[in-house]
Amino acid sequence: MKFIIAVFTLSIILEQWNFHVTGLITGLGIGGLAVAMAAKDTLSNLFGGLVIITDAPFTIGDIIQMGSIQGVVEDINFRSTRIRTADLALVTVPNSTLANSPITNISRMDRRRIYFNLSLDIETTNEQIKRSLGRIRQTLATDSEVYPDKKYVYLDKITSSSKNLMIDFFIKTMDFEEWLKAKEHYNYIVLDILQKEQVKLAAPRSVIITTNDDGKKFEDDQAAATEERLPSRD
Template sequence: MLEQYLGFIDTEQWWWEWSISLLIFLGFLLFRKFFTQRTFKLILRYTQTHRIEMIHSVLRSFEQPLNAFFVILGIYFALNFLSVTDPYAVTLHKGFKSVVFALIAWGFYNLSGTSSVLLNKIGEKLHFELDQILIPFLSKVLRVLVIALAAVVILDQWNYQVGGFIAGLGLGGLAISLAARDTLSNIFGGIVIITEKPFSLGDWIETPSVEGIVEDISFRSTRIRTFAQGLVTVPNSTLANEPITNWTRMGRRRITFHLGVMYNTPREKLKRCVDRIRDMLENHPEISKETLFVHFDRFNDSSLDIFLYFFTKTTVWGEWLQIKEEINFKIMEILEEEGVSIAFPSRSIYFENPLKTSVNLPEGPGQNRGEHGKS
């Protein structure tokens, strides 16, 4: 009865074999605890202290798979010590190899994360600087490849026809591609964005449909945080076909406007105002000298317009606003010192003939009473 219940275990040595198997498993657990708490931590501390970033990143990625490997290894040796018959031994061996491949794939999955230095090191070896927006995309591609390769290897261990499986995936992929053309167009749009690199993560961009800070790009879409703190998800196909203005990459920031003064301003005062404003901008430490224009531009409907066109050295919005405010106050000071007033929209109406006006005074109470008396 016991032999039928255990099946593949020799009942004569049952107690002995199971005791030894249990000791083997506990021995691997103790070794795992000692290795992870002592040896592995010492290696991590050494690589971190000596700034061996690549080895440190690999060890961190394989830390959890390695802990699980000791448990699986203990189970495998413990079961392998038992008197296992051939069919079960083959299954046990295949299962062990499959789990080992899965643990290796787990480690490489962690290693290909966005926080890993693997991609940066590959870029350094190939003398290619990886953009910040390219790293998350490549990370996702590598993780998909790791999972696919692990699945193929594990299926091959169990004698599945991998070639037919891959061919089936090709036919299925063709059918899916016909049914999901929008998704594929978004994927290719993402590839175009990554290869041309019109922006990077953290850049301030503006398109006809959205304006904000780029937070993430995936296979299908790009996420942009607006200045109202809303999160907008834009399909990559839409973004790739729109004009994109990258304000983060501007070398200087422009300030331009028309300053209108009143029509009764004398020519000498107007010329002095233009010259003093131009000198003030040319001597300002935060204004670029490369492109700077201050000129009397036009006779407007209600004002004489002075045209100002210049750039600040900083592109930071807050600093730009402070410089703009400072310049506006200095322009007001110049106008006040010259006795020139800023014009405002107005319209004068002239009549060819003088207008005759008559004022109808309201009748008093006494007049009303007198008229009643006459009647």
Template structure:
């Protein structure tokens, strides 16, 4: 009898060790499959997608690469637990865990895939001839991420038996406190919507407000990021930005140039007229100068110069091109002045000194009048 019991015990122990070996074998098998997939299979599929110029498919594969790798490892763990000789997790709990992990991995992949909108969005706009500002894309992408995350949390909560509707209803009891705490966040969110809908600027524009001046880099639910010309990154709340006056220098159709050109007082009238007319003609013939408004006029008698007022617009609006055109115009003005023999004035003063004899005569004349 004792021998029979010992034999059964040995068989049970042997089966336990066999199940343990099988469980570990399943786990290592899936880890090996994961390694093979990451090293070889995925790279082959990705290379094939790239050679076919299917950039969209390549982005989708990259978005789901890490979630799929974790899925293989998770399946290996769950199967290893199933073959394990001892019950580590209840069947109902294991089912919930599997569903939860699938939801998390799917959401992870969908959030990653939001980057594909940077490729699809311009194509959709071009295909349907839509007028959509590019600033909508990052805002819409962030909104989609928030929605996906919220749905993921809600579904997982429902899966584990939490009453989401009751939780939402419970928020209504503290709605006032919540609204007060989230007042700034809500105002910034709606400020962002105002910026998106009214489109006072877009990404890459040079703007100036009472708060900041620079190039717009990004817009989120809460704030807008502006890169200043000193290369500092300034984050302005959307609520503040939407309530400020915004000057968008990038929307200029043309750029103004206005200054006074001072000529010396010994410039003859005819020479002055000739210089003014030649400068005006030079500006009108310049292809980089807008012909709608060109003014070159003798404007005023200054303290030490005869001032010619020049007022025109460059067609280019970028700062570099604007400076290049101004430089070219200035050099041509110098050529005109040299050809006409006219000099540019600089501040001068004339000091009149009377001779000593003249002073003596004046003094004697005054004394004679007093005596008389």
């Protein structure tokens, strides 16, 4: 109340001295609004930095992913976070953006996923598929580096041109290079099994539509001239 009385008294005195108090107050209001707007982003980043520091969804050295950005966290300050991507680019992300976005902390995963979806030739027999799936399941079951739970090896889908296998499991490593080596290892294992069962991968197919003299259309589903074959390991 005392502050309001003081401001009112000061405005009367200034009016007596021919000061345009209304314009001054309006100017102060606009200036304050401009300052507030300019400080909005800074305050948002400051609070975002506090959220990141207190909640600790990641720390320096962690590998994180936010949208299309994935890399190693190199620095966290009150305004922004710096992330080093796989191609060594340094990305600076405002903390307000990080605080309001879904973040995947890859470093805190305890396993890595390996996933295959193989399209087999449509002529592959049921017995060939069953034997191939059985051998793949047995290989995964006896591998100590594969998590015993969440192993999926199935005939997943049948289309007009292929029979698709799904192979989905997790391995006990978080190291990126070790994960790549494991993927290569299981690629060769699956290739060996399919070769021994004489199973071919599905060849690309094309549909040719022709019209006869009566205007009737005919579809001819043909395999591409270059048939996709399994590579030899000899």
